[in-house]
Amino acid sequence: MRVGVVGVGCSKFGVRDVTLQEIAFEAVIEALKDANLSQEEIDLSVVGCVGTRSYELMPTVVINEYCGFSGKGPLGVEAACATGSAAVYTAYSSIKSGISDISIVIGVEKMTEVDTAVSAAIGGRAGNYLWEHHFYGTTFPAYYAMHATAHMARFGTTEKQMALVAVKAHRNAAKNPKAHFQKEITVEEVLSSKVIAYPLKLYDCSPISDGASAAVLASEKAVKDYGLDAVWFESIGFSSDTSNMTMRENFFSLRATRIAAEMAYKGAKISDPLRSFDFATVHDCFTIAEIIAYEDLGFCKKGKGGEFIEKGESDFGGKIPVNTFGGLKARGHPLAATGVAMVYEIVKQLREEAGKLQVDLKHYRALTHNIGGTGHFSWVFIFGR
């Protein structure tokens, strides 16, 4: 029995003057209307929210009530920045196992209710608090900066190559009305922006954004019974790694992504990703993360990620357009919303509803790659239509 995505919704990402539950509802009502269903037909709601920066500390039931799903669950899911994908997997599993026919996934985050220094202190705990942040003041940019310096030292990757990832992201986001950033930037602007954690500068980092995304998932039987239009799950891969960064095998690759990709590719019988997908959404919370993702997902050889962006291979018209809606880097990265927003992008593109950002479809197949923390969790979903 196949499982499909039959409706998607996404709020405007950015600094938003609304509560967690209000922004969640923006995505939910769009997804329900998109599926031509109402709350009544939903068997199970899955709410993904990291929630550490917003005023509701146990937000699952608050979001669920506001969106009209009281009694339909909810299942609360948390897996750092991969919360959205873990929530999608939870809803998928309930349908695959026959427990529910139609489920909704809500990924939502309000990140702008606290100031930047507090946000940095919370994000810096997305590793192992006692052994890292407590002693050494790790921040989330610092974690990825340590991957950047390792990648630069080993492969000669440059700050300019990283800047090109930001330039591409902003160029795409400028055509996406739901993106946090609506303006194109230049390599020079990235390189001269203030240092956050060397070698990462302000424009190498995803912004602090509010946002929500929702997706309605249905069984093949429900798709037929209700006459729904589905984008199908073809394969799923997942893995994880140590909470302590010091316990990793190296700092220039994420083992969890390599394992998740291998599992997903095997499930969908994919041997050459560049000849199998029309586009991809990858986890670019920082520019270096996208370069490492190209390599770990097998789009290019290890160490060649910098050249891959330089040659335009991940741009429209390249070998595999990546992050066509602006990515985490410029669309925004409201933690739990991200994994579900990736599904939103996949569905819009595969249905050829992406407007100015539409990619040419040949395979009618694409992937999402969502990391939690600094490779603590990794999810790869393959979708087809």
Next chain:
Amino acid sequence: MIVESRELKLKNRIPVTRIAKYWEGLKEGKVFKTVCKCGMSYYPPKADCVCGNQTEWVEIVGEGIVESFTVVHSIPACFEWGGVYRIVIAKFEDVRVMGWSEEDVKIGERVSILTKKDASGIWKVWFEKR
């Protein structure tokens, strides 16, 4: 319109009794890892090996090789008592250790391990070039 939430001061009392030797070691200039007779080594140290045995303490000595570093300019709350700081990860035989360094270390350079209080009064690991 904005309503301010009531203020909540969040400070945990962390029980480190089973690994107290680590903190005692820091005050004596020693950095300890734990090892198990099954062959596993742990840094950060832990009292329980995944095999179910209790681990034993071993001091980390000698020179380490720098594998990664960053300099933090955007300072998180709780660290606003100091200026920019350099976080370094160095490998010492079978474990990697995180610490601070006042020197501009490069990846591949050799460092020695020491302990020192930071300006907030916390004993921790520092690295110096050999």
